[in-house]
Amino acid sequence: MRAAPEIVYTIILAAIFFVLLVTVIIVTVWRYYSRKRAHEMEVIQFGQTLLETRLEIQEHTFRAISEELHDNLGQVLSLAKLQLNTANINNPIQAQEKVNGAIDLVGQAIYSIRDLAKTMHSESITRVGLTGALETEARLIEKIGMLQPVFQVSGTPVPLDDNKTLIVFRIVQEALHNVVKHANATLVEMKVDFSKDQVRVTVRDNGSGFHSNGNNDGSGLRNMKDRAKIIGAEFDLQSVEDKGTTIILTIPSI
Amino acid sequence: MGVTLGVELWADWCHSEQQPFLWLYNVFVIIEYSLLCWYFIGVTTRAVIRRFIGWSIPVFAVISIVVSFQLYNFRDFPGQNINIEGMLITVLCVSVLFNLDSRLYKNITRHPDFWICCGWLVFYAGTFFSNGLLTYLMNQHLDYAQKVFEILNRPLNLILYSCLIVGLICALLRK
Numbered sequence: 001m002r003a004a005p006e007i008v009y010t011i012i013l014a015a016i017f018f019v020l021l022v023t024v025i026i027v028t029v030w031r032y033y034s035r036k037r038a039h040e041m042e043v044i045q046f047g048q049t050l051l052e053t054r055l056e057i058q059e060h061t062f063r064a065i066s067e068e069l070h071d072n073l074g075q076v077l078s079l080a081k082l083q084l085n086t087a088n089i090n091n092p093i094q095a096q097e098k099v100n101g102a103i104d105l106v107g108q109a110i111y112s113i114r115d116l117a118k119t120m121h122s123e124s125i126t127r128v129g130l131t132g133a134l135e136t137e138a139r140l141i142e143k144i145g146m147l148q149p150v151f152q153v154s155g156t157p158v159p160l161d162d163n164k165t166l167i168v169f170r171i172v173q174e175a176l177h178n179v180v181k182h183a184n185a186t187l188v189e190m191k192v193d194f195s196k197d198q199v200r201v202t203v204r205d206n207g208s209g210f211h212s213n214g215n216n217d218g219s220g221l222r223n224m225k226d227r228a229k230i231i232g233a234e235f236d237l238q239s240v241e242d243k244g245t246t247i248i249l250t251i252p253s254i
Numbered sequence: 255m256g257v258t259l260g261v262e263l264w265a266d267w268c269h270s271e272q273q274p275f276l277w278l279y280n281v282f283v284i285i286e287y288s289l290l291c292w293y294f295i296g297v298t299t300r301a302v303i304r305r306f307i308g309w310s311i312p313v314f315a316v317i318s319i320v321v322s323f324q325l326y327n328f329r330d331f332p333g334q335n336i337n338i339e340g341m342l343i344t345v346l347c348v349s350v351l352f353n354l355d356s357r358l359y360k361n362i363t364r365h366p367d368f369w370i371c372c373g374w375l376v377f378y379a380g381t382f383f384s385n386g387l388l389t390y391l392m393n394q395h396l397d398y399a400q401k402v403f404e405i406l407n408r409p410l411n412l413i414l415y416s417c418l419i420v421g422l423i424c425a426l427l428r429k
Contacts, residue, residue, distance in 0.1 A: 010390060017379045021375055021376065021379050025351075
């Protein structure tokens with residue numbers, strides 16, 4: 001008996017539909033696991049970047065402590081020692097002056113040590129938050145005395161994830177380091193704008209600027225861009241020769 | 255599932271009281287589609303797809319009401335409405351399956367959306383087949399039509415509800 005055309009069409013259509021169904025399920029499983037692998041790679045890369053960031057912050061902290069010990073504390077304590085060594089106990093008035101001078105210098109040293117204790121390391125950055133850490137960084141720049149920092153915060157601060165905070169801080173720290181080292185600037189502005197779903201950090205200087213076409217960026221700049229990408233942030237650099245450089249980092253807060 | 259059970263019990267009660275009950279399915283098909291869309295909007299991350307799903311609810315509701323009036327006058331079983339719903343749900347399931355969030359579960363078989371979408375896909379694949387076969391059998395062998403429909407429909411429902419239950423268990427295990 002020949003099958004009626006309707007039943008043949010039904011069976012053919014059903015077969016096509018089931019083949020499509022099986023294909024959809026196979027493609028789904030394949031896509032799921034490829035995306036999972038890609039995500040796992042991203043997680044590994046993020047972990048590596050975070051570790052690098054922590055190490056760099058640690059290195060920066062050690063360098064800052066070492067410079068402070070050498071340039072400030074060492075000098076102040078040497079001077080205090082000199083004052084005490086030259087104090088003549090047979091001349092009580094002069095001796096009293098020298099001791100008073102030494103007391104002042106030791107007081108300065110204690111103040112410097114307290115300041116040094118506030119130097120930013122990874123735990124303190126996550127504890128004080130992004131704005132607190134950047135404010136301290138601005139104070140440190142002011143202390144160097146080479147350029148005038150301006151720090152502004154607008155909007156209601158939204159706490160960022162600890163890892164994001166560390167990476168953002170490190171990007172800004174690298175940007176500030178570049179300003180201090182290469183920009184010949186007299187002013188550096190740091191601005192943090194909090195909005196509903198994003199945080200925008202701007203670092204602007206009035207220095208010499210440079211010509212960037214994206215291809216010949218130094219490793220510092222590449223690192224900043226890569227790190228921004230890893231936390232899902234947008235990195236925008238605008239530089240005009242003799243007018244300065246502006247870096248805008250837009251971080252999604254969700 | 256609760257709404258489905260409620261409608262089935264209501265229809266059964268109407269049937270036993272010899273009251274018309276097929277109008278219930280004409281209304282239920284819109285409610286079912288809306289609830290499924292609501293679920294799919296919740297699990298879809300892409301804004302474009304979410305918008306598409308959102309807009310498809312009123313569009314389907316209007317089409318379904320027109321078809322029910324024109325073809326069935328709210329008195330017969332809404333076969334065409336279910337076919338349209340099936341096609342839309344199939345598209346939505348494929349889209350959800352292709353965009354499953356792989357970060358949440360180590361294994362795809364632990365993903366509730368995988369089971370839920372697979373269940374609906376298998377169900378509608380079988381429904382299209384059984385509807386086509388039923389049309390042919392009704393014309394040729396009316397006696398067998400009902401029997402064949404039951405033979406095909408029962409396992410399809412079993413597969414659908416088993417998948418939905420597995421999906422529910424997966425979702426509960428994650429919590």
